Amino acid sequence: MKNQIKAFFDNEILSYLFFGGATTLVSILSRLVIYRISHQEILATILANIIGILxxxxxxxxxxxxxxxxxxxxxxxxxxxxxxxxxGLDVLLTYIFVTSYPDIIGQFVNDQLDQVNAIETLIAQVLIIILNYIFSKVYVFYK
Structure with missing residues (x-):
């Protein structure tokens, strides 16, 4: 079992996806908690991104x-x-789909802003994982 775990984390793509998922979870949970406390979607987005980035x-x-x-x-x-x-992409998507035009997603969740924010967060995170891998591989952690 130990060798299988080591092999998993030795594979760059699998390891990135695992920790990308963990980062996404950390970001989403942070964002939802901060939003629940503050009811400030932009503040929650920015603070959750900083936590996720670290x-x-x-x-x-x-x-x-x-x-x-x-x-x-x-x-x-x-x-x-x-x-x-x-x-920037995350803030832009939040501004468009939660702050300015919540009806776009809201029509599917009875216009509940908490759910609109949660759905937009999930959609944004998928795009962010893909872009972050490309940036990391090409710009930051190249060998």
Whole structure:
């Protein structure tokens, strides 16, 4: 069993997907909790992204892309810059589908804003995982 787990995490794609899923879970839970407390969708989106970015950098740097400790600060800066673009996408999607036009999704959930926010969050996270892998592989953690 230990060898199977090691083999799983030695596969870059599988490892990335696992930690991408974990990052998504961390981001979604953070966002929903922050939104529940504050009822500020943009604030919840930004804070959840920051939490997710820190979690993702630590797991990607050490486990997925197996980087040496050297130059970690440069990678962290590049990682944050790359993730700012997906943060921008996330904020834009939140602004469009939750803040400005909640009826687009709301028509399917009786216009309940909490559910609109949750659905938009899931949709955005799928796009973000794909883009973040591309940015990480090409821009941040290349060998």
């Amino acid at each position: 979690f993702a950098f630590i797991t990607n740097d050490t486990i997925v892309f197996k980087q040496k400790r050297k130059n970690w600060l440069i990678r962290l800066v590049k990682f944050f810059l790359a993730r700012l673009s997906t943060l």
